[in-house]
Amino acid sequence: MPPSSPPADSDSHDATTIAATRHWLTRAVIGLNLCPFAKAVHVKDQIRYAVSNAADIEGVLADLESELRNLANASPTAVDTTLLIVPHALADFLEYNDCLYFADRMLKALRLEGTLQIASFHPCYQFEGSEPDDIENYTNRSPYPILHLLREASIERAVDAFPDAAGIYERNQETLRRLGQQGWQQWMAAQTDTD
Template sequence: MNNLNIENVHQQVLQWLENVVIGLNLCPFAAKPNRNKQIQIFISEANDEDVLLEEIYHQLKKLDSTPVKELETTLVVTPHLFEDFADYNQYLDLVDALLFQMGYQGTYQVASFHPDYCFHGTQPDDAENLTNRSPYPIFHLIREESMEKVLKHYPDPEGIPERNIERVESLTDEEIARLFPFLK
């Protein structure tokens, strides 16, 4: 994963966001902030996990200091780290510890995406894993207050995961190849 062009990485993530996350309606809350240019895609060039944690810290502080109408959410993309999903999954504990240490529990949460995402209890080839598969490892920093506002007006938010699984399970092999060109 060396020699990655940041603009290419950004374009791949944006394409995934628009075609998969929004296009398949996996996150019914993403379309509006994307339309309003309130989603930041931060491409980390870190090759070191400590440097990445510091970058995530700074992205959280940026969310703190930027009005929601300007910046709703941030995708921290890590093209040089966490090729192995198990390492990525373990690192999530450090990110959660950072949120706790900063006093941000209840303020921010992290959603996780990875090219090899595999839910506990599933097999790597199970279609439901596609709901969290992305071109690169991504830490999605979400404002909990914004999520709560949207959920109040969304019918049956508890059913979103099941609907997402049904949606990706209904994809043809051709659709999967087109929407997830980064899959091995």
């Protein structure tokens, strides 16, 4: 499927893209406590929402390099983490995984490995060994492909402050199994205070 082009009114589209991503963050990630560390940076307004209007993997990687440099140079109290949202490229999950490979290489080339890391979210996210429709995949399903840039120091502090951080993955999968497909759809359809 060919990538779509950015719409003529890019600012309006970016606002819609960011609004959908904020809804997903507040309903799924924070609302279901899929990431117990997300609420603090959300409440403190320390999340940067960046929209890549690139239509191919090369453009996404150019935007990623810019955002990695921005985050590395920003004060953690102002910007602790960045969500690079990709509405016009990487719709295919395999292509997205290819992009992650190059993204990790970029981290090394920029000498940011150990300082920053990249987490992955995608509308068609599928864990290895799972079926496409398995509800557990929804722990990492987002409205658009997202490259989540995180500071290693922030992760270490959050893990130190959270008992049993290693069990988050299993708890998330159990939460989604209890919710089920219909429950997920109903949960995500509800509005939040930030919508």
